[in-house]
Structure formats: C-alpha cells, structure tokens
Amino acid sequence: MASLDEEKPPAARKSRLIFRLFSFLVSHSNVVSVACLIAGCIVLLLLPVLAKNTYISENALMPGAAKSMFSNQDVLEANKLVRDIYDQRSVEPKSGTYIARLIRKRMEKVGAEVYHHKFKYDNIQFHPLSFFSSTTHSAILQNSSGCVSSGVNSIGIIRAPRGDGKEAIILVTPYNSEDIKLNDALSLGLAYAVFSLISRAVWLAKDIVWLAADSRHGEYAAVASWLKDYHNPVFSSDPWGSGIGSCFETNNLHKKNDSLFDEVAHNVFRRAGTMSAALVLKVMEKNERRERDRLDLLAEASNGQMPNLDLINIVHFLAAHRQGLDVNVGSFNFILKSALIKNLGKVLQALSKLAQSLNPTWKFGVNSGDFVEGTSTLASSMYYQALGVPTGSHGAFRDFQIDAITMELSPRTSFNNENGISSFLLRGGRLIEGVVRSVNNLLEKFHQSFFLYFLTAPDKFISVGVYMIAFALLAAPLPIVAAALFSSTSKATVSRNSDKKVSSSESWKWLYSAKVVFIVHLWGLMISLLPYPISRVPQTTSTNNMLAWIVLSLFSLLVLHLLMGSSRSHSEHCNWELLKSVSITAASVGLCLMSIINFSTAQIGAMLLVPLCLVVRPLNKQPQISLFPKAVYGIFSLLLVMATFPPVTLMILKGFFHGFSSVSMGDFWEFAEFLWVWNSATYLYLMLVHLPCWVLCVHILLHP
Structure with a gap:
C-alpha cells in the first residue's frame, strides 16, 4: 500500500518537509x-580567509594595453603652474581669485571650454523633513537672502574628437583658495598636465571635464553644489543665479578691474555628456617615509555605497603593476598590533598546514601576516560603510549613481626634493592617463563587476554572496x-x-x-x-x-x-x-x-x-x-x-x-x-x- 506522502503532489510533500524542518528547529x-x-x-x-583575488570583469577596459604618452615635458608644465601659483600668491596673498584666473588661462590655452561656477555655503544643520533628501540640500543654501560665504569652481571641458558628446569623464582637484598649500598646488599642476595631454589625444571618445573645486569650506560641498546644478539646471536671466552676484561683490570677488568675472561667457553653465566615472585627485604629504610612492584609495560613499569594483581594479592594476606604487585602501592600526588577532592568524596558519598535509590537493593556505592585514582592512571597510558618511568628495558623485573614487597620492620623499617630486609627478600623471584611457574604452556604464563587496586588500575582495x-x-x-x-x-x-x-x-x-x-x-x-x-x-x-x-x-x-x-x-x-x-x-x-x-x-x-x-x-x-x-x-x-x-x-x-x-x-x-x-x-x-x-x-x- 502506497504511503500517503507518495500519493500527494511534489509541492505538498515539499511544503510538509519545510514545516517539519521548521518545527524541529523551533523545538530545539x-x-x-x-x-x-x-x-x-x-x-x-x-x-x-575567504577573500578572492580581484579581477577585471569588463574586457573593454584593457588597462595598460597602450603606451603612456605622459612625459617629462608634461611634468615641467605641472611644475610651471605650481611656481605661477606661488609667485602670484606673494602678489595677492589675501585673494583666492588669482588661482581661478590662472586655471582659466591654462584651460583656455589648451583649447578647452571654460566657465566658472559660483555658489554659496551654509552650515549643515539637521532638519527632519529633509532627512531623506541629498546632503547638498542641507549643506548648500543657494537661494537665501543673506550672503553667508561663497566659492568659485573653475571648470574646463575638452570635447572628444571621436565622440558624440553623450558621455564624459570627470577629473576633480579640490584646493583651498584662501590658504593654498604646496600639496594643493601640486594637485592642480598634475591635473593640468594630464588635462593638457588629453587635449592633444586623438583616441579620446568621451568628453573630459576638469573641475577645480574651491574647497575653502569643504571639498564635498563644492563638488556637490556643482553636481546639483549640473543635473538640475536653473533657468534664470541672472547669470549669477538667484542674485548671487551681489554676494560676490560684497566679498570682493566681482571687481570691474578683474577680468575673471567680467565676461558673460564665463558665467554660462556648460555641460558635457552623461558621467561615466569620476576621479578625485589629491596630492598628500605623509609624515612617514616609504621606499615607494604611495596611493591611498577612498571609495566609501553615503550609506555604504561603493563604486563598481572594476574602477578600483583598473586603478590598482595600473598603480601597482605599471607605476610601482604602494597601494592602500585603509586599515586599523590597533588591529595590526592586536595580539589576539596575531595569535588567531597563527592558529589558522597551523590548521591550514595540517589540512594540506592530510590532503595536498586542498588549496587552503592561510598566512598569518595576510590574515592580520586582511582583518584590519576588512574592519576599516565595514566601519566606514556602516557610518554611512562619505570618506571624500567622491561621495557626491555616488549620490547621482556615478562611479567615483578619491586617489590620494603621496611621494616617498619630502616636497623639497625636486628630483623626487618630478619622478612622483611622472608616475602620477601616467597613472591618471591610464585610468582615463581605460574608462574611455568603455562602451557603456560600469555594470559587469560587483557593487556590493568588502575589501580585505587592494587586490582582494569579499562578495555579497559570501x-x-x-x-x-x-x-x-x-x-x-x-x-x-x-x-x-x-x-x-x-x-x-x-x-x-x-x-x-x-x-x-x-x-x-x-x-x-x-x-x-x-x-x-x-x-x-x-x-x-x-x-x-x-x-x-x-x-x-x-x-x-x-x-x-x-x-x-x-x-x-x-x-x-x-x-x-x-x-x-x-x-x-x-x-x-x-x-x-x-x-x-x-x-x-x-x-x-x-x-x-x-x-x-x-x-x-x-x-x-x-x-x-x-x-x-x-x-x-x-x-x-x-x-x-x-x-x-x-x-x-x-x-x-x-x-x-x-x-x-x-x-x-x-x-x-x-x-x-x-x-x-x-x-x-x-x-x-x-x-x-x-x-x-x-x-x-x-x-x-x-x-x-x-x-x-x-x-x-
């Protein structure tokens, strides 16, 4: 006689099995x-231990396939802009407009379309009704009657000779216009050298936008303000926008004798195509000295959002394997010094050796040092994602679903070493050129690789499925x-x-x-x-x-x-x-x-x-x-x-x-x-x- 379970359809038997399993779990x-x-x-x-090596999913990126065009001549152009900034600083020590004026002249020199984006800052305040809106609405007050503070972004656009103007790559260099430092000047010089080189490139298929962000009151606010106006145009007869010109007059930024703001053409907001990717470039000076130039990658955006892993992969590949840079993605030093984590790593290493001795075909090798470093980097990645706060101005791009990262380049020598800085600028320029060239090869938006992941090293990741x-x-x-x-x-x-x-x-x-x-x-x-x-x-x-x-x-x-x-x-x-x-x-x-x-x-x-x-x-x-x-x-x-x-x-x-x-x-x-x-x-x-x-x-x- 057939059992009752055999007479029932498969769906009923399956539901009955699930019910029995859940009843067993509840009873125990x-x-x-x-x-x-x-x-x-x-x-x-x-x-x-479960982390996998990173790999480039999109074959069209082809990082490092072409020979770099960035040369020592471009390094001289970068150094020349740095000297001009400091020479002009001695003439106008209390005015930050001279930097925007120098950048505008350099952009015009390479044939770019130039304009200036003026905006006002306001203190970030908590308001429950605007909690779920973008932070730009609470951080920047565009339509207030009072003039709190102001800034000027300088933007240059290179139109791609082989493109249709529907896509663009963004290069961002934040700088403090009120108190320019040498590292900010080097960032501007390096970005200009790459911008000038790309303006002569015949392979360019996407528009290149260079945003020199006036970050005297914060990097994020300057970039977010420009992005907000880029995606939400305001049609007004006032080229300054909502009477903002009067604020610049009170702040001595709009003068009759100053040729920076007296041309209406420079006040017209110009746009390129849809943003494929954005690179935020910063030159930093680290206190510790290393054997190699260093690259720190910052990728965390609001509420744990991360860029497509392919963008990080091409930057790491070009930096580590082409330019020989020491790439880091953040870690916690207290975990690196933790005796508990070190001992746990030694135990796992011993267990992996024991497992391999029992069965040599098992590919389960654990290194104690790699485990400690991976744990430190994983903790850092989880912490900054859990905070839900962007780690840099690249987070403003992720609010518009644009893949972006911040690249912090730091030389192995001090800024006073001219030969070391020149070599550092050469590597940095070739790195940025390679990344731009890889993204330029992309036929569509980043989508092949992961968006949900944790990093345990620059070349190791943990996917969402793990x-x-x-x-x-x-x-x-x-x-x-x-x-x-x-x-x-x-x-x-x-x-x-x-x-x-x-x-x-x-x-x-x-x-x-x-x-x-x-x-x-x-x-x-x-x-x-x-x-x-x-x-x-x-x-x-x-x-x-x-x-x-x-x-x-x-x-x-x-x-x-x-x-x-x-x-x-x-x-x-x-x-x-x-x-x-x-x-x-x-x-x-x-x-x-x-x-x-x-x-x-x-x-x-x-x-x-x-x-x-x-x-x-x-x-x-x-x-x-x-x-x-x-x-x-x-x-x-x-x-x-x-x-x-x-x-x-x-x-x-x-x-x-x-x-x-x-x-x-x-x-x-x-x-x-x-x-x-x-x-x-x-x-x-x-x-x-x-x-x-x-x-x-x-x-x-x-x-x-």
Missing part, C-alpha cells in the same frame, strides 16, 4: 541559537526563538484551559505585547526628532545638549508608560514571553530592512542585538538552578544590557581606541550630530531599531 531553539551564533562569529572571523552568510547565521535565531516563545506560551494557555473553552482574551493576549512594542518604537521615532529643537537653542555645548536629550527622552518615555496604564494591570495582561517574542520579531524585521539599506550597519547591529535579545529574561524568573550560576547569569545579563546601550558602547570603543580620559558625556551627541547632518541611515537604525529594542530588553529584564 536553544541549541540552534547557540549553534548559529557560534557559526556566525566563526564565519565573520574567517572572511579574510559575507551575507555571517549575517544570515547571526540573524537566523531571532525568528526561531520568537516562534518557540510564542508556541510555548500558546501551549501553556491551552493546558491551563484544557477543561474549558479558551476565551477570546486569552487567544488574543499577544496584542497587549504588540501594543507595548509599538508604543516603544513610536517613542524611538519621537526622540529621533528631539535633536532638531535642541540644536536650535543658541550657545549650548554638546554635553548640555546630550543631557537635555536624555531628560526629554526619559520624560516622554514616562508619559507613554502612564498612558499604557498601571504597571499591575499591564503585567497581568502582558506576558514576558509574548513580549520577548514580539520584540525579537520587530528586531529581526528592523535588521533585515537595514541590511537592504546599509549591510554593514545591519551586520554590526546583529553582533550587538542578537546576543542581547536571546539572553535577556526577567531577573526574578531565572531557571531552577543553584544560586551561583543564577547570580552569574544575572550579572552577565546586566553587563550585556549596559554594554549594548548606544552611548555606553560608543564610550567603551572610544576609551579603548583613544583612552578613557578623552571620554565625555557629549561624545554621543557629537556622533549622532555627525550622522544626522550627513543623512546617514545609521542614525535611523540607532533610533528606530536598536534603541527601542534595548528599552524592551530592559523592560523584560525588570518584568515583575
């Missing part, structure tokens, strides 16, 4: 939770434990009412817990808006603002608690197991939603929230164990609750990194302010997911 939720937590932590630690395993293992216990708690409560209710019909109030008892969770999350939304009125109070310190934030948050929480009813009636209706089940469900939903917006934030948040959600339970309802284990469990729960409170977590991290003497009450206010003015979604996660979940865990811990 404690063991499964511990196993998933341990496995998630192990996978997270092994991510540097690093999401750690998050999935860490977050998997939450729905399982929530289902187990709900199931156990339902079974207990049925057993108590086995001889009589279960009342409707008993079957819908979980709604009381849902009400509490909803009110606490509503409270989280309320306190996320409190910084706006607090920041409007003049002449206050960060410590005072933080104290006001705490007092108002506690007061609002007390009001909501009173609105929920008396504690006795609430405790009668709200079962702590149901409350924990609903709280864990809300936390899992919040983490999953955050993983879509910023995966790094969700990953770090899961490392803090998941252990807290699984461990916490009422102190007066501990398991039937002896006094000493019960005391240890209670102390561990209290310490975990304290350590996961966001201000305390920040204080602990700052104390370990910078010393506990530097910790102050206003640190979290400054950190939160840093997040909200940049519209980082991490701020929303802290206020709407992490903090409400922490309050609910404290409520469960103190449940009567």
Whole structure:
C-alpha cells in the first residue's frame, strides 16, 4: 500500500518537509541559537580567509594595453603652474581669485571650454523633513537672502574628437583658495598636465571635464553644489543665479578691474555628456617615509555605497603593476598590533598546514601576516560603510549613481626634493592617463563587476554572496526563538484551559505585547526628532545638549508608560514571553530592512542585538538552578544590557581606541550630530531599531 506522502503532489510533500524542518528547529531553539551564533562569529572571523583575488570583469577596459604618452615635458608644465601659483600668491596673498584666473588661462590655452561656477555655503544643520533628501540640500543654501560665504569652481571641458558628446569623464582637484598649500598646488599642476595631454589625444571618445573645486569650506560641498546644478539646471536671466552676484561683490570677488568675472561667457553653465566615472585627485604629504610612492584609495560613499569594483581594479592594476606604487585602501592600526588577532592568524596558519598535509590537493593556505592585514582592512571597510558618511568628495558623485573614487597620492620623499617630486609627478600623471584611457574604452556604464563587496586588500575582495552568510547565521535565531516563545506560551494557555473553552482574551493576549512594542518604537521615532529643537537653542555645548536629550527622552518615555496604564494591570495582561517574542520579531524585521539599506550597519547591529535579545529574561524568573550560576547569569545579563546601550558602547570603543580620559558625556551627541547632518541611515537604525529594542530588553529584564 502506497504511503500517503507518495500519493500527494511534489509541492505538498515539499511544503510538509519545510514545516517539519521548521518545527524541529523551533523545538530545539536553544541549541540552534547557540549553534548559529557560534557559526556566525566563526564565519565573520574567517572572511579574510575567504577573500578572492580581484579581477577585471569588463574586457573593454584593457588597462595598460597602450603606451603612456605622459612625459617629462608634461611634468615641467605641472611644475610651471605650481611656481605661477606661488609667485602670484606673494602678489595677492589675501585673494583666492588669482588661482581661478590662472586655471582659466591654462584651460583656455589648451583649447578647452571654460566657465566658472559660483555658489554659496551654509552650515549643515539637521532638519527632519529633509532627512531623506541629498546632503547638498542641507549643506548648500543657494537661494537665501543673506550672503553667508561663497566659492568659485573653475571648470574646463575638452570635447572628444571621436565622440558624440553623450558621455564624459570627470577629473576633480579640490584646493583651498584662501590658504593654498604646496600639496594643493601640486594637485592642480598634475591635473593640468594630464588635462593638457588629453587635449592633444586623438583616441579620446568621451568628453573630459576638469573641475577645480574651491574647497575653502569643504571639498564635498563644492563638488556637490556643482553636481546639483549640473543635473538640475536653473533657468534664470541672472547669470549669477538667484542674485548671487551681489554676494560676490560684497566679498570682493566681482571687481570691474578683474577680468575673471567680467565676461558673460564665463558665467554660462556648460555641460558635457552623461558621467561615466569620476576621479578625485589629491596630492598628500605623509609624515612617514616609504621606499615607494604611495596611493591611498577612498571609495566609501553615503550609506555604504561603493563604486563598481572594476574602477578600483583598473586603478590598482595600473598603480601597482605599471607605476610601482604602494597601494592602500585603509586599515586599523590597533588591529595590526592586536595580539589576539596575531595569535588567531597563527592558529589558522597551523590548521591550514595540517589540512594540506592530510590532503595536498586542498588549496587552503592561510598566512598569518595576510590574515592580520586582511582583518584590519576588512574592519576599516565595514566601519566606514556602516557610518554611512562619505570618506571624500567622491561621495557626491555616488549620490547621482556615478562611479567615483578619491586617489590620494603621496611621494616617498619630502616636497623639497625636486628630483623626487618630478619622478612622483611622472608616475602620477601616467597613472591618471591610464585610468582615463581605460574608462574611455568603455562602451557603456560600469555594470559587469560587483557593487556590493568588502575589501580585505587592494587586490582582494569579499562578495555579497559570501559575507551575507555571517549575517544570515547571526540573524537566523531571532525568528526561531520568537516562534518557540510564542508556541510555548500558546501551549501553556491551552493546558491551563484544557477543561474549558479558551476565551477570546486569552487567544488574543499577544496584542497587549504588540501594543507595548509599538508604543516603544513610536517613542524611538519621537526622540529621533528631539535633536532638531535642541540644536536650535543658541550657545549650548554638546554635553548640555546630550543631557537635555536624555531628560526629554526619559520624560516622554514616562508619559507613554502612564498612558499604557498601571504597571499591575499591564503585567497581568502582558506576558514576558509574548513580549520577548514580539520584540525579537520587530528586531529581526528592523535588521533585515537595514541590511537592504546599509549591510554593514545591519551586520554590526546583529553582533550587538542578537546576543542581547536571546539572553535577556526577567531577573526574578531565572531557571531552577543553584544560586551561583543564577547570580552569574544575572550579572552577565546586566553587563550585556549596559554594554549594548548606544552611548555606553560608543564610550567603551572610544576609551579603548583613544583612552578613557578623552571620554565625555557629549561624545554621543557629537556622533549622532555627525550622522544626522550627513543623512546617514545609521542614525535611523540607532533610533528606530536598536534603541527601542534595548528599552524592551530592559523592560523584560525588570518584568515583575
């Protein structure tokens, strides 16, 4: 006789199998939770080992296929512009317009279309209604009546002789017009030399735009202002735009004797084609001396956005294998010096050797030094992505879905060594030329390679298909434990009412817990808006603002608690197991939603929230164990609750990194302010997911 399962269709058998598997996981939720937590932590630690070598996915890029045209003659042109900047600086020490004038003359000399972009700065302020908008709207005030401060960007466009004007490559060089330094002058000189070379290139198929960004008040604001006007044109009879010309007159930037701004042609906003890629070029002077010239790549943009990996790959390939530069992508020095990570690397190296001795065909080789460096770089990559704040002005391009990176070039010698600087400029010019030539070969936008990845080295990466395993293992216990708690409560209710019909109030008892969770999350939304009125109070310190934030948050929480009813009636209706089940469900939903917006934030948040959600339970309802284990469990729960409170977590991290003497009450206010003015979604996660979940865990811990 055939079994009933064999008579059912395959879809029914599959659904039945899934139901049985989930029932098994729920019935063994404690063991499964511990196993998933341990496995998630192990996978997270092994991510540097699982990293793969980078490769160029788009064959059309062909980096290094052509011989470089950048020569010593171009280096002389760069040095000449640097000397002109410093010679003119001695004549006009208090005016920054001479730099724009010199750049304009150089752009016109090579036959580029030149114009000047004038804009105003305003202080970045938090406003809840503009949180989800671009940071350019809060950072730059274009239409205000008062003249706060102003800047002038100089832009030159080379039209491609072999192109149709529909695509462009952007080269950005930020400089401080009020206090020009030698490194800024070298950046401008190097960019001009490359710009001049490309103007003579016969292979050019995309327009080249050189943006000399006036970054006296910030690099990001200058670039973001230009990008905003580039993509959102304003049609006005005033060439200065919204009466901005009067502001430049009051700032002595528009003078009758100055030929910089007296021609209407230079005030017309000109455009090229769709931006294929953008390179932000900066020359830096490092304190330490190295054997080779150095290149630091900055790629993180707002909310963890990264450029297409192919852009980083071609820069690394040309820099390391063609110009012999030391390429770095950021790392944490304290991890490089950590004895724990070093010992872990040695253990993994020994295990890999043992595995290879057992089976030589296994390609599982781990080097201790590479593991430590990979862990340091991975931690840096995750940290800056989790902050959700751009690491440079390249982030302004990512807000418009344009692939961009910042290239910080630093010579191995001091700036006073003329021969060393000339050799450094030659390598830097050839590198930029090679990158521009590779992007010029591209027939479409970057799309072949990865957009979601972590870097463990300039030539190693972890794709989304690998690093999401750690998050999935860490977050998997939450729905399982929530289902187990709900199931156990339902079974207990049925057993108590086995001889009589279960009342409707008993079957819908979980709604009381849902009400509490909803009110606490509503409270989280309320306190996320409190910084706006607090920041409007003049002449206050960060410590005072933080104290006001705490007092108002506690007061609002007390009001909501009173609105929920008396504690006795609430405790009668709200079962702590149901409350924990609903709280864990809300936390899992919040983490999953955050993983879509910023995966790094969700990953770090899961490392803090998941252990807290699984461990916490009422102190007066501990398991039937002896006094000493019960005391240890209670102390561990209290310490975990304290350590996961966001201000305390920040204080602990700052104390370990910078010393506990530097910790102050206003640190979290400054950190939160840093997040909200940049519209980082991490701020929303802290206020709407992490903090409400922490309050609910404290409520469960103190449940009567």
